[in-house]
Amino acid sequence: MYIGIRVDASYEIGSGHVMRCVTLAKAFMLKGAKVLFICRNLQGNMNFYIREQGLEVLELPQASLQIYNNIDVNDSGIHCEILSTTQEQDALQTCEIILNNISQVPIDLMIVDHYGLDGIWQKKIRCIAKKVMVIDDLANRKHNCNFLLDQNYYVDIHKRYVGLVDKDSFLMLGPQYALLREEFFEQRNAVSIDDIENKRILVFFGSSDPTNETYKVLSSIQSMNLNDLAIDVIVGKININKNDIKTMADSMRNVNYYCQISNMNEVLSNADVAVCASGSFTWERYCLGIPGIIISVADNQKQLARDLTTLEIDTYLGHSNEVTTHLITVAIEEIISNPTSILKARNKAYSIVDGNGVNRVIDVILRKL
Structure with a gap:
């Protein structure tokens, strides 16, 4: 064949x-x-x-x-x-x-x-x-x-x-x-869906991130008092802003910078919540029970983002040109202060993608x- x-x-x-x-x-x-x-x-x-x-x-x-x-x-x-x-x-x-x-x-x-x-x-x-x-x-x-x-x-x-x-x-x-990928199916079996520590946030906007949302989110996090949280930032090899993002990440406490990683399933499974785009990464998150604060970065993502909110798993902030660092800050503060809502969202996500x-x-x- x-x-x-x-x-x-x-x-x-x-x-x-x-x-x-x-x-x-x-x-x-x-x-x-x-x-x-x-x-x-x-x-x-x-x-x-x-x-x-x-x-x-x-x-x-x-x-x-x-x-x-x-x-x-x-x-x-x-x-x-x-x-x-x-x-x-x-x-x-x-x-x-x-x-x-x-x-x-x-x-x-x-x-x-x-x-x-x-x-x-x-x-x-x-x-x-x-x-x-x-x-x-x-x-x-x-x-x-x-x-x-x-x-x-x-x-x-x-x-x-x-x-x-x-x-x-x-x-x-x-x-x-x-x-x-098969590693997400395998990682799913190792996930403890009811284990909520509220200690880790993942930031990922795809390999290219053409609107540079990663830098915007890091700027928001930098203005917050999140010393008790670890931040994992992932960019792709084709991200034209990756050097600036790395410089900012290196200047911040508790921020880990990754470029073009092969173990996304492992890094993602350690997160309590992701700040990310509303693209195909959604289904990798759901497979491992990770809710998201999502921003649409392309016109074709808008409808998906709006419809995802009906599942009561993700928080949609809007399209990239509408989302400010203040909106991101408020969303992060709200979600990390409510572990019960994270737990409910985790279980819903986990049930949708196997x-x-x-x-x-x-x-x-x-x-x-």
């Missing part, structure tokens, strides 16, 4: 799409599949990380300046600027690079996890792929796919893709399908390929 994965990372896109695709790829490989990543060489890409995981990457070239300058919002409403080229050009290049590097064509499955691609690209890619799987959470454009995965929680999750996919497309919707989502996804696909 041969599987292709079309996904990108960049300073603008972030690393979440790549991280969850790597998790899925490793699970497929355990089932005997051959997996190939097709990624564009964008600034802030994670191609090095994919290779470090023992996975093969074929790199698409950067778009020419002429093509890039002519990119606009396409007819379906998606922004192709994060793709750095047109969908038609991307599909052509993807087909060419697969035909030039793989003898077994058509491949069994093409997985695409990209906000810049929709049914236009997916239809064109079917000349080299028997079936197509889409990973999405925007529900803002039409898809041409056999499978669609949206691992997020939305109040209207079962209505979101009506009219956007064919009736015979198989939908995998909700956090029960969250693509978490860490076995990737195996559910694999089982569905293998049954239907």
Whole structure:
């Protein structure tokens, strides 16, 4: 079985799409599949990380300046600027690079996890792929796919893709399908969900943190009297502000700075609460029973953040451009002064994500390929 994965990372896109695709790829490989990543060489890409995981990457070239300058919002409403080229050009290049590097064509499955691609690209890619799987959470454009995965929680999750996919497309919707690495499933068994010490806060806004929320949160914490609390700060290798963040962290008491760690599950499990974005990190937190003070850092995170509040687990402060250090300070003071509420939130989070989502996804696909 041969599987292709079309996904990108960049300073603008972030690393979440790549991280969850790597998790899925490793699970497929355990089932005997051959997996190939097709990624564009964008600034802030994670191609090095994919290779470090023992996975093969074929790199698409950067778009020419002429093509890039002519990119606009396409007819379906998606922004192709994060793709750095047109969908038609991307599909052509993807087909060419697969035909030039793989003898077994058509491949069994093409997985695409990209906000810049929709049914236009997916239809064109079917000349080299028997079936197509889409990973999405925007529900803002039409898809041409056999499978669609949206691992997020939305109040209207079962209505979101009506009219956007064919009736015979198989939908995998909700956090029960969250693509978490195996170490989170293993760490979950070692977590004492009722153990609340109120002594540790984790700060993490993804690998790139384009709005520099990490620095903002540290500034807030610096103004508080939190000598009895330990703060763990995690940034990614592609975070352009990581040196400034490290300098601030080093100047503060009880603050531990980490960059591009491989043991996120261990560091996260030690926290009582996280201050973080409302992206895919949500499901890693929930798997280990960690509530959050959340800030949306991209437009596509706003609805998820609002809907998450209905679960009474996280405190949503608003979008990044609306959140001040004062708001963060008040939220932290309120949550650490109420261990009972943390305990209730921990149990709710723990009950929603069991860490076995990737195996559910694999089982569905293998049954239907």
